[in-house]
Amino acid sequence: MKKRALHASYQIVELIRKHLDESITPAENSRLEHWLQAKEANRILFRQLAEKEHAGEAISRFKEIAAERAATFERISSQLTTLPSSRTRFFLFRHWSYAAAATVLLCLGAASLFYFNNSSGPTARPKPAVTVVTDIPPGGNKATLTLANGSVITLDSLQSGTLVRQGNAAVIQLGNGQLAYKKDAAARDAPVVYNIIATPRGGQYQLLLPDGSKAWLNAASSLRFPTAFTGGKRKVQLTGEGYFEVAPLYTGKKKTPFIVEIGPGGGQVEVLGTHFNVMAYDDESAVKVTLLTGAVKVSKGLAGARLTPGQQAQLDKAGQLKVQPQADVAAAMAWKNGMFQFHSADLPAVLRQLSRWYDVDVIYKGPVPSREFEGEIERNLTLSQVLRILEKNQVHIKIEGTQMVVMP
Structure with a gap:
């Protein structure tokens, strides 16, 4: 079921690409219109993609990556299922241009939304959303x-x-x-x-x-x-x-x-x-x-x-x-090499690094969630993109002005 839904989401990404380069057929356009009418979230993501300068190139790259990383996806998924519920791993595809990476992440967001919006039955459970009031760019040379x-x-x-x-x-x-x-x-x-x-x-x-x-x-x-x-x-x-x-x-x-x-x-x-x-x-x-x-x-x-x-x-x-x-020399040097790297890091440790790099304060609205994080994230992402990655471990975080608010 999951593979079929993921495949369907790839098809939607391909329809968006064809729409952007004006190669979409009437039948395909009808399918895209049906998807757009199904959910407001679909329409929002479509508008975001349509506004991106490098959207067509990035979507094509997304499909290539999907094929190249299929085996890796299966391996990581199997690892996640064997980890304790309080622990997560996350990995990013590296060495893309910033614009392409941002657009591909939107594609991934569209894919995940398509899956959860179209899943049914007792096993379907939507993931918590990150509410973004405003986005915050990464730090830089200041x-x-x-x-x-x-x-x-x-x-x-x-x-x-x-x-x-x-x-x-x-x-x-x-x-x-x-x-x-x-x-x-x-x-x-x-x-x-x-x-x-x-x-600063x-x-x-x-x-x-x-x-x-x-x-x-x-x-x-x-x-x-x-x-x-x-x-x-x-x-x-x-x-x-x-x-x-x-x-x-x-x-x-x-x-x-x-x-x-x-x-x-x-x-x-x-x-x-x-x-x-x-x-x-x-x-x-x-x-x-x-x-x-x-x-x-x-x-x-x-x-x-x-x-x-x-x-x-x-x-x-x-x-x-x-x-x-x-x-762990690689973790100690990660910041200099443009990365966040975490090994068995709890949520406060992760958020302290994000707080310093994105110049935001951390506010906990309830008990601090007990989580451990493994993996690496590039420091050139916006804060909302990073939070979408953390969201995979059932962590509710929203951006309010210059604050990251951790919700219960």
Whole structure:
């Protein structure tokens, strides 16, 4: 029954494609008209598809994907039936253009609506709908730069080029969400000053530090750093989440350590030259330092641990430090690679990430649903598209202004 209904929904998608490219026959047009008259939801979806610039191409791609992924669909469906009712997995087809992906998701919505609107009998049970008052786009390259004198520059609205000089460095906007500090030979005797780059909720940014090290900031994060590193240490202060690729630097014949202070009161990470991620949001239960290459030392007070690649240090609110010997590096790095990735994540953990990336608050209208989530979602989707995926696990969420309201 399910396969027949799904096949029928594919036929409807094909009729819509033919209508858009004006190749529909009178008999096919009659079938499409009958489908449109059956439900208001069908008419709404049809109008949405008709307005999409790349609708015809995307619908064709939808049919190709349907054929290519039939076996995968069967496998995932069988896995879902064997999972506990409180747990769900979700997967997205990746590497599409944004417009095509959005349209294909509408096609999938049309397919699922067609199935549930045309199913009958005791086994047919409609899924809960996500009520969308307004949609919210994904985050992007947005940040502010606070200069030594307290003035603030909004980075996302600027063109490429030199913005300002700070201390003995020229501050250069590279475009595509990147800022660089380059030594200015004409100002080599200028005093060292501190700047702060900060991303809002819904923002991310990349920074090239004056020593050649690179830092990526996730949403709702900040990094305080000097315009030049002098003396025997390089020290920066991080809030939120950042990924670092530290360039080796020598003072004489000795390597100069690079220290990330996690503040306030979150310990520190000391490295010489390595790649690592630090997640230190205030609303998370622990600071997590994940090492990709090299070696780092994580410490707070008397507690300390040295990590090797693939390990993760977890520092909780009480100051207890433990090491995860086989960390989920892919999950820790997902945000930098344009993804959300969840492994046995409960609903609040999922919604905290969405809250930061889409700049929305989370409101629970009743008890927090007990759910676990597995899978990955691209961060370039709109919020309503993400919520449609979560909806598959019987989670009622609606968007009200800048709030995600979780319904009982």
